[in-house]
Amino acid sequence: MAKHQLHPEQWIDVFSDLLLNYALIRIKEREIAKDLVQETFLTAIRTKEQYRGEISEMNWLFLILKSRILDHYKKKKEVLESQLKEADDDEDSDDFFNSTGHWSKNGAPNEWTTDKMVRSAEFMHVLNECKNRLNEVQNAVFTMKYIDGEDSEMICKELNISSSNYWVLVHRAKLKLRECLEKNWMT
Template sequence: MMDEIKIPPTGHQLNPHNWVKVYADYLYIYAITRIRNEEQARDLVQETFLAGLQSMHNFAGKSSERTWLTAILKNKIIDVYRKNSSGLKAQEITDVKAEDDFFQEEGHWKKEYWPQRFGMDDYDPFTKKELNQVLQRCMQKLPALWLSVFTMKHLDDETTDFVCAELRISQANFWVVIHRAKLNLRACLQKNWM
């Protein structure tokens, strides 16, 4: 079916006939680690290939095919984040009472909430793989906005300003959300990993 598509000459090294074979698995893994739904991840990869075909004339050759396709997918994932967090983003998050339970007045952890040691060998790939699976399950339990903010900041290494602009949240909301997400993930990891 790909043979029927007319590919405009770009003068650059794009080979859409091989995209599915070469990049589908990589793009799927990239998508599934950032969103909650396997079917949606597959759809996003297909939409990425379609968008790539439609915008081949925009490919300037300044990056590899894989990097270019990943950038397209990343933008599609950000659109999903926006959609998932709509309605939540306008709501100011001001209730920080839950965090007060974890800290003393001077800002130090209360003894009963001190972070526990994971006790894992940094060089054991099997342990790391198992921890990563537990972390992924814990991340899937986060509310949509929290997952979006945490993923953009810590998986995609986006700046705070970029995350706030893309998700249309204030910096104050960002810091509360990221703090709550980290506390939630820590508690989940301590419960399910240790």
């Protein structure tokens, strides 16, 4: 007998906010995040016969949403490709490092005081805002790697990114995210 059962009539009241949060951490625009949550419920209803009850209905809904989000990244393939090209160009005009590849005067990290390094709700919003300032490709790669814990091989395959591009992208995303936090929270 199945361990779990579906209660679709309760989904919106019970799970919609949780799913919206999950989507908004991964997708910049609220409207798109809302649409993806809606698509998740619709997909779940249409495929409910395939549910075997081996995982909880919440986890099942999250799996569907995760797959919808990945599809959204893939649909943006053209944008991703043009931004990959921009990222390559960006490498040549680097603000963080000088011509010898060492930290530039303005790009070097400043010391952060421990009293600012708190995980408050306000900080979480600043962190998410800073993440949202990354371009689409950096945001997608960064989210998959550091929030979803996917490995580089899977990310490169799904987003059609070369391994060398990937490491540079992630590193640049970290540089930008750290700089944004320093400017908007730590000072």
